[in-house]
Amino acid sequence: REEREALEKSSKAEFIPYVKMWSSLLTQPLPKIKRASLDIEVASPDEYHIPSPEEAEHQVIAVSIYGSDGRKKVFLLKRGDHSLGDSKIDEAEVLFFEKEESLLEAVFLEMLDYPFIITYNGDEFDLNYLYHRAKNLGFTEDVIPINLGRDQAWIKHGVHIDLYKFFANHALKVYVFESKYVENTLNSVCEAIINESKIEFEGSISDLPILELGRYCFNDARITYMLTSYNDDVVMRLLVVIARVAKMPFEDLGRLGVSNWIRSLMYFEHRRINALIPTSEEVSARGTIYSTAITKGKKYRGAYVLEPEAGVHFNVAVLDFASLYPSIIKVYNLSYETILCGHSECRSNIIPETPHWVCKKRYGITSLIIGSLRDLRVKLYKPLAKKYPPGSDQAVLFNTISQVLKVILNASYGVFGTEAFPLYCPPVAESTAAVGRYLILKTVDECRRRNIKVVYGDTDSLFISGAGKGEAEKMIEWAEEDLGIELDLDKVYKYVAFSKRKKNYLGVLPNGNFVLKGFTGKKSNTPKVIKDAFYNVVGILSKVNSQSDFEAAREEVKKYLKGITDDLRKKKIPLADLSFNVMISKDLSEYVDTTPQHVKAAKQLERTGRKVKGGDIISFVKTTTPDGVKPTSLAKPEEIDANKYIEYMKSTFEQLLDALGYEFDEVIASTKLEDFFWA
DNA sequence: CGTGACTGCTTACCT
């Protein structure tokens, strides 16, 4: 209450009701949700055949249900020609059925005990299959607890949450799960998030002994459930908080993107204040785009990225604007109905760098909603999450709220620049970005005026070198007074190394921890051998405390890299560590313009019978064969093109070594110590 | 017909 009252006091009158409304809603305790995960296995003629849910022509041979109340059941179909095997399923009660009909009946009955059913891809497969299979077996509609929509499956008595769609949500993937997984499969997500895996087996699922099949199926249900229970039910908590903010039912919010959450939230607010919801045509007609994008194919100009000053800089502070774009939307009163408003007296209220003006008479709906949510996150929930001991109920609640607000706030500007958003309003989007450029450039000017050296900056951040704590604090005060926007001291690096490339740097903190941005050496598709080598080199460099320390580190780096390149030449590196892992974003037939290397490898895989579809990760190695690549699973060690790997290593390490002023070729070719000089 | 400059496609990243 104390913190909330302080926030209310510092808020403008128009924002106070919103702060009150949000804080009383969001601080409600989080319910424990009774639920069960469900997974099914279907007989299939061969291992590459994926049974069609609509036809549902094959038997359902196993179902597992894993409940939050501790009940865990495996339903198995007895098949005469299959042995039971000797697998043990310790945790669960195992039930055998002679007839598939009675198995399904028992499963449906069990489902009724749970108001929430959790699946991984149940919309497309598990529930869809169960429904059609039951129909095929003569079940009547009223005894099947499932309804099918166009792209989703509903539970008649409760809520079905399909985690596949939840974990595939790009915004959640990036901002909540920190891009820890790339592929959206159950196995990839579980490995990245809860350190669990699917059970591996060879051949076809239908050929497994019955108990072995049960063990496999049960494990899937178990890890699916764990995705909702790990870290104190964080996924369930996220769903509850998103539902509260977005004013959206659970069924929808797990399946729809952030733009839909924001649409729902904005529409709700229109209804609450008795305002008409405009049509997209009305909103689009407000104005047109003025700026031109730097990137081909984009609609308007975006953020500004400063040229980094190449080299090593010691004692670098990073200043950044807290939630820059939401702050701009709030402070500059940006909204579809305030931009280019009808009042002639507002026409002089011009947005910097644009011909657009904005209303002076009243606050816009976007400004009020996004502005108040921004303040809630920055001034209330972030500090509150830190105030309570980690793991306490309060810390857990405030952290969840803070994460959800982050996702929504991060998307709140972008939605106005996307045609699919019903309140699409390009002048709002381009004005937000324009003000961002204006603010960061003004701040750079102010630094220069104060003789503070700016060595880099991107969108909302400035890296300043050689400034003391006092000077940084003065800048923060200046921003508050002259810009009306909150600037923070984000961190202070022991040193930062920049090559000449933007969005690409190494920052080392006083405690030796480091931050790597942009480097090829950290990208998910880079071969493990090169990625490991890169992190090891950075590890060596992160111990450096002064210019002279670089001398000693240099020798260590050189020796280390020489070892790796020698191993590469002698083909001592295992294939798995040499593989590039690249996502194939569409189906093979859709690559009509070019045939990139991962597509070449995928085509070779298809020729061996493997199915490849959009979203799969293709693992390939560079070879001396005519295609230049081979899928890792089909390649032989002697086919590896060592030179290609050394070339790739060179360009990977140059991004780092450039900054330090020496050449990769010298590192691996030279034998004389005196050949090396550091900047 | 081979080479190199150039453009466009594709993926992954940064804010």
Add this chain to the structure above:
DNA sequence: ACAGGTAAGCAGTCACGA
């Protein structure tokens, strides 16, 4: 169906010179 900006590798095209 949030946005734009940047890096990098490779595929494909085309002019140029032999």
